[in-house]
Amino acid sequence: MEQLVYKKPDSIKEDFKISFCPGCDHGNAVKLVAEVLDELGVREKTIGIASVGCSVFSYDFFNVDIVEAPHGRSMAVATGVKRSKPDKIVFTYQGDGDLASIGIGETIHAMTRGEKVTAICINNTTYGMTGGQAGPTTLIGQVTTTTTKGRKAELSGYPLKISEIFKEIDGTAYVARVTLDSPAAIMNAKKCIKKAFEAQIKGIGTGFVEILATCPTNWKMTPQEAHARVRGEMSEVFKPGVYKDKVSEAK
Amino acid sequence: MKREKQLLKGNYAIAQAAIEAGCQSYFGYPITPQSEIGEYMSEKMPELNRxxxxxxxxxxxxxxxxxxxxxxxxxxxSSSSCAVALMQEGLSFIAGDEIPCVLVSVMRGGPGLGYIYPSQGDYYQATKGGGNGDYKIVTYAPSSVQECVDLTYKCFYVSQKYRTPVCLLADGMIGQTMEPAVIGEYPYEEIDQSSWALDGAKDRKPRFLASIEREQEALRKRVVKLFEKYNKILENENIFEKYETEGAKLVITAFGSIARIAKAAVKKARKNGLKVGLFRPILVNPFPEKLVAEIAQKVDCILDIELNCGQMLQDIKASISSCASTIPVKFYGRPAGVMMTVEEIYKQIENVYKEIVEKKYGTACI
Structure with missing residues (x-):
């Protein structure tokens, strides 16, 4: 007797081809967002914003309407969509270079306005698509193609802790930082992503989830080593957890 | 909305016309000399649940x-000069994405911060653009408060019909001028956008609006399609004013606020017997090359007048060389600061007329 044990979410396209590198967490992150859209029953009224970087290809995977934003501008584009069509579910899918560097202004102000949208940020401490340059979240000592001797604070400052900043913004309703380094972490990440969408659906404010993700290609690590790095030095600087939860408070 | 003639400031006329045209969403940041538009919208749009x-x-x-x-x-x-500069990246994306929208650009002096004086220094910015890639921003230039209304309507219509960003290119003088105008009814048909717009993938395949194109041939075709669209707009949506060009020996070319002052100078010249006309492109991008070429073949000289150092002048020259005409093209202009007077432009007309026309035909021409 056949038993269905796993099914591709409806919010993932039928003919999708994964183009991410082996061991990259983008695949799992996309899947979790898609599963949440399915479970909330909002796929048919969702409009996604594709950003620039490895996350640009989200339109290859998500089975929803998508508009492309210039680099960093996703939260402004999301604002325009949501304010024009308040009954739609709007989300951005961005990397840390896109959201936390070039787009930090648009992100903070969209959150300050309490835009009823959801932002998912993949933080892998580097610019993945362009070949692993240092970004705003690069850890002190981390070797990249533009910090070949390791990031030095006196030269290029400190890693930006976005979840800690965003929790202080009055317009955010939900802020969490998660990892995808174990089955339990993946289950937890999905719960958090769901809450970030509920923040929007319930009209409380902006929902945000920062996903600490691997980039084995640019980190020059095996997938296992990369996850160990997420658990280790990355989680020490970027502490996982729920930073703000007005969604549960509202229940 | 009041339909009778009222005393209106250019910026308010634009804002009221936008609302009348059915503008559903306005986004802006203050900058002089167009801040009244955002102020008006901040009050009216929420009242209308927009x-x-x-x-x-x-x-x-x-x-x-x-x-x-x-x-x-x-x-x-809506915005102005140094702030429209900040929008160039987005405009390039919007053009590439084929998304309809309207940008109102009320020019002030530059470069850099310049100052709030009227200027036509952003003709290049509007028509040549600062964004990357092969694209055009369709641009209409009003020269009166009434045209601010009528062309705002036109901008919304053309943007929706051709799925393209359209710019209303005014300047500080038009934005701040008060004169009688009528906010008439929006005169165009509504264009159905349901075949492409994003509203959720219900009972259909998902849509993706973007400028990215990974296949070489598809990227080429995308840009070719854009330019076919611009040609159609020039063919079907061109607006211009020809004044006394019939039988003219000298034709003045000017756009926007300066064209209005030039027209008064042309009237005076005609009164004094000089065979002078005016050609004012209202659609300035795509530029009506053929019309200018036709005029060039019938006159002895063109005098281009602008409140800048000669920007539309380059389009005039290109138009004339396209028909292999060798008539002289004179230019009179200056950067932002002091507005031109009718008398000043008349003197230029007189000088050029003496230099070119009377030299050729003698004073008998007058």
Whole structure:
């Protein structure tokens, strides 16, 4: 007797081809967002914003309407969509270079306005698509193609802790930082992503989830080593957890 | 909306016309000399249950317009010069994405911060653009408060019909001038956007609006399609004013506020017996090359007048060389600061007329 044990979410396209590198967490992150859209029953009224970087290809995977934003501008584009069509579910899918560097202004102000949208940020401490340059979240000592001797604070400052900043913004309703380094972490990440969408659906404010993700290609690590790095030095600087939860408070 | 003639400031006329045209979402950031538009929208749009967002920057404003326009609704922003400069990235994306929207650009002096004096120094910015890639921003230039109304309507219509960003290129003088105008009814048909707009993939395949194109041939075709669209717009949506060009020996070319002053100078010249006419392109991008070429073949000289150092002048020259005409093209202009007077332009007309026309035909021509 056949038993269905796993099914591709409806919010993932039928003919999708994964183009991410082996061991990259983008695949799992996309899947979790898609599963949440399915479970909330909002796929048919969702409009996604594709950003620039490895996350640009989200339109290859998500089975929803998508508009492309210039680099960093996703939260402004999301604002325009949501304010024009308040009954739609709007989300951005961005990397840390896109959201936390070039787009930090648009992100903070969209959150300050309490835009009823959801932002998912993949933080892998580097610019993945362009070949692993240092970004705003690069850890002190981390070797990249533009910090070949390791990031030095006196030269290029400190890693930006976005979840800690965003929790202080009055317009955010939900802020969490998660990892995808174990089955339990993946289950937890999905719960958090769901809450970030509920923040929007319930009209409380902006929902945000920062996903600490691997980039084995640019980190020059095996997938296992990369996850160990997420658990280790990355989680020490970027502490996982729920930073703000007005969604549960509202229940 | 009052339909009778009222005393209206250019900026308020634009804002009222936008609302009358059915603008559903406005995003903006304050800058003189166009701040009245945002102020008006901040009050009226919420009253009508439409969207007004005070953007944190012009970069954000144009990207909010991108998002709003992607849903097929009528969206707009308004700004000026150094702040329109910040929108160039977004405009390039919007053009590439084929998203309809309206940008109102009320020019002030530059470069850099310049100052709030009227200027036509952003003709290049509007028509040549600062964004990357092969694209055009369709641009209409009003020269009166009434035209601010009528052309705002036209901008929304053309943007929706051709799925393209359209710019209303005014300047500080027009934006701040008060004169009688009528906010008539929006005269155009509504264009159905349901075949492409994003509204959720219900009972259909998902849609993706973007400028990215990974296949070489597809990228080429995308740009070719854009330019076919611009040609159609020039063919079907061109507006211009010809004044006394029939039998003229000298034709003045000018756009926007300066064209209005030039027209008064042409009237005076005609009264004094000089065979002078005026050609005013209202659609300045795509530029009506053929019309200028036709005129060039019938006159002895063109005198281009602008409140800048000679920007539309380059389009005039290109138009004339396209028909292999060798008539002289004279230019009179200056950067932002002091507005031109009728008398000043008349003197230029007289000088050029003496130099070119009377030299050729003798004073008998007068």
């Amino acid at each position: 969207a007004y967002v005070a953007a944190e920057s012009e970069v954000a404003a144009i990207n909010m317009v991108l998002g709003a326009g992607s849903t097929g609704i009528k969206a707009m922003t």
